[in-house]
Amino acid sequence: KDALLYHGENWELMGRRWGKIEKDFCLKNNAFDISKIPDIYDCIKYDLQHNQHTLQFDNAEELYINSKYLADIVIPQEYGMTMNEKLMIGQGICTPLLKKIKADLQRNIEEAGEENVNRLNPRYSHGVSSPGRHVRTRLYFTSESHLHSLLTVLRYGGLTDNVKDEQWRRAMEYVSTVSEINYMSQIVILLYEDPTKDPSSEERFHVELHFSPGVNCCVQKNLPPGPGFRPHSRNDHPTNKGNHLSSESVSSADNSPGDSPGPSSPVVQRKET
Numbered sequence: 001k002d003a004l005l006y007h008g009e010n011w012e013l014m015g016r017r018w019g020k021i022e023k024d025f026c027l028k029n030n031a032f033d034i035s036k037i038p039d040i041y042d043c044i045k046y047d048l049q050h051n052q053h054t055l056q057f058d059n060a061e062e063l064y065i066n067s068k069y070l071a072d073i074v075i076p077q078e079y080g081m082t083m084n085e086k087l088m089i090g091q092g093i094c095t096p097l098l099k100k101i102k103a104d105l106q107r108n109i110e111e112a113g114e115e116n117v118n119r120l121n122p123r124y125s126h127g128v129s130s131p132g133r134h135v136r137t138r139l140y141f142t143s144e145s146h147l148h149s150l151l152t153v154l155r156y157g158g159l160t161d162n163v164k165d166e167q168w169r170r171a172m173e174y175v176s177t178v179s180e181i182n183y184m185s186q187i188v189i190l191l192y193e194d195p196t197k198d199p200s201s202e203e204r205f206h207v208e209l210h211f212s213p214g215v216n217c218c219v220q221k222n223l224p225p226g227p228g229f230r231p232h233s234r235n236d237h238p239t240n241k242g243n244h245l246s247s248e249s250v251s252s253a254d255n256s257p258g259d260s261p262g263p264s265s266p267v268v269q270r271k272e273t
Helices: 010-023 036-049 061-075 083-110 145-158 166-177 231-236
Strands: 136-142 186-192 205-212 243-251
Touching: 010 036, 036 061, 036 083, 083 145, 083 186, 083 243, 145 166, 145 186, 145 205, 145 243
Parallel strands: 136 243
Antiparallel strands: 186 205, 186 243
16 A cells, blocks of 8 residues: 555545445446446546556456446447437537637638738748748647537538548548547648639638547557548649648547557548638
């Protein structure tokens, strides 16, 4: 009991933490409250991540793996079981965030022709391939539930036809294999402008989406690889010669960071605005 626990937690407090979870999970009628499974998973994940050197529990990793399997079933159902339920719940959670992102993107489009903007000082532009570009960056730090909901809206919101767009289909297949939104998970929205196109043309702007599931897990670190980019379409597409107007990054600050960040798994969708 002389061993130190993470962030100064003592053994008595750790025992109370686990005791409360056991009390809430095991009901008096010999039934179980499955809504507490995510709490069990979070608790054992926390201890394996931060207190593994002091845990004297031979079955800790087994508890982690089994609770994760159960949590992978329970947690998605909290956001709806059918596609309509998922969309309704997702919109209810992240509509204010969606409105904010849309307003920021629209503002960048409306201000694209303005000349009174800040530019990179030429003294610091050495090695920058396009120092004349004006890039606005906005960061939205939000919760795991908002990221789940935002992914749901992107997946089921009818942005494109999964049958006709092979890249979008592969991207959504990858997203469906990600069972957990970890610390530093992020969705990056990139808005590009092609100044060679007519301002009223739908080809003037296009959007790219990137997604990363965050840090690797403390036990199971075999995250599925992302589908990657389409090099030919990126290199040959005329809008790649245009201006990068803005970068909107939605990131989760939930949970504690792991030992190393997860691999970047870009999911890219080109959609004209």
